[in-house]
Amino acid sequence: DLPAAVTVYEVGPRDGLQNESSIVPLEVKVEFVERLVAAGLPVVEATSFVHPRWVPQLADAAELVARLPLAGPVPLPVLVPNDRGLDRAIEAGCTHVAVFASATETFAHRNLNTDLDGQMAMIEPVARRAREAGLDVRAYVSMCFGDPWEGRVDPDQVVAVGRRLLDLGASQLSIGDTIGVGTPGAVTDLVGRFTAAGTPVDRLALHFHDTYGQALANALAGLRAGVTTFDASAGGLGGCPYAQSATGNLATEDLVWMLTGLGIDHGVDLGRLVATSTWMAARLGRTSPSAVVRALG
Numbered sequence: 001d002l003p004a005a006v007t008v009y010e011v012g013p014r015d016g017l018q019n020e021s022s023i024v025p026l027e028v029k030v031e032f033v034e035r036l037v038a039a040g041l042p043v044v045e046a047t048s049f050v051h052p053r054w055v056p057q058l059a060d061a062a063e064l065v066a067r068l069p070l071a072g073p074v075p076l077p078v079l080v081p082n083d084r085g086l087d088r089a090i091e092a093g094c095t096h097v098a099v100f101a102s103a104t105e106t107f108a109h110r111n112l113n114t115d116l117d118g119q120m121a122m123i124e125p126v127a128r129r130a131r132e133a134g135l136d137v138r139a140y141v142s143m144c145f146g147d148p149w150e151g152r153v154d155p156d157q158v159v160a161v162g163r164r165l166l167d168l169g170a171s172q173l174s175i176g177d178t179i180g181v182g183t184p185g186a187v188t189d190l191v192g193r194f195t196a197a198g199t200p201v202d203r204l205a206l207h208f209h210d211t212y213g214q215a216l217a218n219a220l221a222g223l224r225a226g227v228t229t230f231d232a233s234a235g236g237l238g239g240c241p242y243a244q245s246a247t248g249n250l251a252t253e254d255l256v257w258m259l260t261g262l263g264i265d266h267g268v269d270l271g272r273l274v275a276t277s278t279w280m281a282a283r284l285g286r287t288s289p290s291a292v293v294r295a296l297g
């Protein structure tokens with residue numbers, strides 16, 4: 001049985017724009033987020049309070065969120081890696097934050113300049129302080145299906161890291177296929193390991209990159225396993241600057257097209273979304289990699 005409704009968690013302004021070689025002007029970012037909200041996305045991850053030297057594309061995070069409707073009905077979460085990031089997000093008035101960890105040692109080092117234990121030591125006070133301040137905390141775990149340096153990733157290692165993040169008080173865990181190597185059988189297996197370990201399926205989200213063209217098939221496997229939150233990026237923007245060979249996220253339009261066909265409620269106005277991605281592609285000077293955007297745009 002498939003779920004009757006899903007939450008499409010939009011990550012384009014963050015996961016998409018963090019990987020653009022050009023720096024998108026602040027005005028364009030503001031309009032991008034506003035248009036995504038107007039297209040009916042129920043949550044839009046806006047930016048990251050990471051070190052500006054690590055991700056210069058999002059160095060204007062504070063200026064951006066100052067221009068956004070943080071108290072509106074649509075949550076606009078921001079990524080925070082550490083205490084400094086949380087301080088900046090709270091100062092900016094954010095109400096929803098997302099922490100992120102790696103399932104592998106190598107990526108913990110590459111992405112967070114620490115190791116598996118060090119990332120937990122970094123995240124623990126962030127999650128605790130954020131919750132004390134009344135913020136919602138989402139958690140990501142990266143490299144859940146494969147890692148460019150370590151190869152295959154042990155799914156039990158993913159479950160161990162993911163459950164530690166939930167134990168820190170994250171409301172939801174997003175399982176990331178950072179480099180897009182996962183396939184549907186591995187998705188079914190991994191979700192099953194989480195639920196067998198006692199994690200309610202409604203606390204899981206799936207975050208696919210489409211590097212190997214598997215993202216939509218993987219999303220269908222996730223739906224069949226009972227997952228009801230899927231991360232996606234308008235127009236298929238995205239990647240990760242610290243993961244070689246990570247390309248765009250699952251395109252929101254491709255996901256929405258499939259959900260509509262399956263009769264699953266999502267609340268997104270596909271026409272407005274395609275218009276937004278077509279507009280953004282023109283700002284970036286290239287066409288969208290999304291098949292649905294190309295078909296309808």
Ligand code: HMG
Nearest residue numbers: 049050051054081084085111112113140142143176178240
């Ligand atoms: P570090 O260099 O080890 O930081 O970086 P540090 O703690 O040693 O501090 C060094 C200096 O940076 C200090 O300044 C800090 O104040 C400053 P100084 O005293 O030298 O003047 N600093 C900061 N400044 C602003 N904002 C901050 C901040 N933190 C420290 N937050 C750090 C450690 C975690 C900061 C760094 O590694 C970092 O920013 N990493 C982020 C990398 C990133 O954003 N990656 C992409 C997001 S993850 C992703 O895309 C995957 C996902 O999509 C899911 C999936 O696909 O799997 C979520």
Ligand code: MG
Nearest residue numbers: 015178239240
């Ligand atoms: Mg990602």
